[in-house]
Amino acid sequence: MNNENQTGRILQGMPFTNIFRSFRMAIQPSKLIIAFGIIAAIGLTGWLMDTAKTVVTTPEKNGRETELHIYMAAPDQLDSYIEKYTGSTEFTGVFSILWGFGHDKFHGALGELFALNVPGVLYNAADYLRAILWAAKYHTIYCVVFCAITLCVISIGGGAICRIAALQFAHDEKPGIAEALRFSTKLFTNFFTTPLVPAAIVVLAGAGIFLVGLMSNLPFGLGEIIVGISMPLTLIGGTIIAAVLIGTIGGFNLMFPAVAYEASDGMDAVSRSFNYVYVRPWRMIFYTAAAIVYGAICYVFVRFFAFLVLRSTYHWLRLGAWSDSAGGLPDKIMAIWPEPSFPQLQAYSTAAGNLSESVAAFLVYLSGLIVIGLVVSFIISFYFSANTIIYALMRNRVDGTPLEDIYTESERTGTQTAEAERQSQQ
Numbered sequence: 001m002n003n004e005n006q007t008g009r010i011l012q013g014m015p016f017t018n019i020f021r022s023f024r025m026a027i028q029p030s031k032l033i034i035a036f037g038i039i040a041a042i043g044l045t046g047w048l049m050d051t052a053k054t055v056v057t058t059p060e061k062n063g064r065e066t067e068l069h070i071y072m073a074a075p076d077q078l079d080s081y082i083e084k085y086t087g088s089t090e091f092t093g094v095f096s097i098l099w100g101f102g103h104d105k106f107h108g109a110l111g112e113l114f115a116l117n118v119p120g121v122l123y124n125a126a127d128y129l130r131a132i133l134w135a136a137k138y139h140t141i142y143c144v145v146f147c148a149i150t151l152c153v154i155s156i157g158g159g160a161i162c163r164i165a166a167l168q169f170a171h172d173e174k175p176g177i178a179e180a181l182r183f184s185t186k187l188f189t190n191f192f193t194t195p196l197v198p199a200a201i202v203v204l205a206g207a208g209i210f211l212v213g214l215m216s217n218l219p220f221g222l223g224e225i226i227v228g229i230s231m232p233l234t235l236i237g238g239t240i241i242a243a244v245l246i247g248t249i250g251g252f253n254l255m256f257p258a259v260a261y262e263a264s265d266g267m268d269a270v271s272r273s274f275n276y277v278y279v280r281p282w283r284m285i286f287y288t289a290a291a292i293v294y295g296a297i298c299y300v301f302v303r304f305f306a307f308l309v310l311r312s313t314y315h316w317l318r319l320g321a322w323s324d325s326a327g328g329l330p331d332k333i334m335a336i337w338p339e340p341s342f343p344q345l346q347a348y349s350t351a352a353g354n355l356s357e358s359v360a361a362f363l364v365y366l367s368g369l370i371v372i373g374l375v376v377s378f379i380i381s382f383y384f385s386a387n388t389i390i391y392a393l394m395r396n397r398v399d400g401t402p403l404e405d406i407y408t409e410s411e412r413t414g415t416q417t418a419e420a421e422r423q424s425q426q
Contacts, residue, residue, distance in 0.1 A: 015393050018169070019291050019386060023298045025168055026382035030177045031161050035377035038157040045149050050093025054139055056085050057092045068097050071134045072127065078138070094139050095146070101131050107343075113296050155191035158384055159184030162260035165388035170261075170406040187259060193266035194255045198248040205237040205244075247274035250284060256384065257391035263407045276394040284394060291386040295379075302378045303342070306371050310340040336361040337368075345372055 025031070057066045070081045105124045112120030136143045160180035167173040184191060212230045216223040227234075251273030258269035277284050318333045335357050338347040346368035349361040395401045 015396070016287055016290050018389050018393060019287065020294060021169070022291065022294065022382055022386040022389060025165055025385040025389075026298070026378055027302075028164070028168075028174065028381075030174070030180070031164055031381040031385065032374060032377045033177060034157050034160050034164075034180070035380040036373055038153055038380060039373050039376055041153045041157075042150055045146065045153075046093070046095030046099070049142060049146060050095050052142075053091035053093050054142065055092045055094055055097055056082050056089060058085050058089050064092075066092065066097055067138065068101060068131055068134055071138075072130065078134075082138075094135055094142050098131060098135060102128055105131075110296055110299070113293070151192060151195065152188075155188055156181065156184045158256055158380075159187065159191040159260060161381060161384040162256045162388050165385040166257065166260045166392070166406055169389055169392055170404045183260075187263060190259045190263070190265050190269070191256060194259060194264075194269045195252070197266045197270045198244050198252075201244050202241050205240045209234045209237045244274075247277055250277035250281065253288070253383075253387040254391045254394065257388040260388060261391060261395070261406050272395070273391075276391075276398050279398050280394060283397060284390075287390045287393060291390060295382050295386060298382060299375075299379060303345070303375055306345060306375050307340060307342045310345055310368060310371060314340055332357065332360075337364045340368070345375075 055067050057064050059065070067078060067082060071078045105128045109121045109124035112118075112124065160177070160183065163183045164175055164180045167175055212227060212234050215226045215230075218226065247270075251270075254273035254276060255269045258264050258272045262268065262272070264272065314333070314337060317337075336349050338349055340346060346365065348365050392403050396403055
């Protein structure tokens, strides 16, 4: 008994160990179902938008070459590449290109993380950011529409996951899917606008500096004088932009949890996340690093579990199959389902020999995608769960707020009742 009490006191002195609760929270079925819905909605959106194929694609010796490949290798040659091949080659969709590229970079970063190569992790992350910049620059309308829909989906789904994680961490409660979705839907505007607040501040500050730049074009030396006089104000604007960018990079992960915990509006959520980052930057970095390392280990375990599910199913099916495939393969299972591997859990079969095998291959592929979707769902669930815990820990450290303190509907009702009584007395 004394040993248990001593262990409890040690853990209380190391609050970061609460982050290790993220795995157990992330695999909760309600969170996985919501996360799977997020993936399905975003994937369907990308698939539908990719029907308008806009990315130039040309054949090469080792596969296909796309705009993104050219941009990553030689950005200054992309315009000439597009001009040269537009109208004379095939096209593909932006979402499919970014999804495949992101898949490769994610696993590249994961490998570098396990090799303790931090620069390699940052290199893969920077490459994916460059890919997003390519999409935003050369397919702007597509990105604006897609990001708006994605933000709507994540505001509802991500907000619901954060709310479940907050109640589970604070009160050990496990609200249902309907209750969590009601909360995120009711506060949809708060969730949706929170990530846009930093962007709006940057745009406004940048617009002020831009106007000074426009006035520099005035003739008779007026432009130069105005720039000189306005330089202190433009530097203030630049300082605001820098501060917001640093706060956003460091505190973005805390914004949704702030709304889930406090029912905050956009400004309050951004203010809280920025404050925690600037007041305790090293603690925030430590918590985030711990969550990333722990999350990577958990992801490998979940992926290995999915691999065992697919691989064992594949081999037991083959044990029961003795009929030859119409395409000449030893058995039908090989024709409709390529053997799963850890690097590639699922692939579409191209060895089907007739219509029935083709239909079966398609259905098997869809079933495999569900398994892969659940793996990705775990990543989303873990991300929101871990950052919700980090928000509670940072709030406790900076503001001294107890970990169990969380906004509830009963508090809102009590506040409204008290306000009504005060008004009636007046």
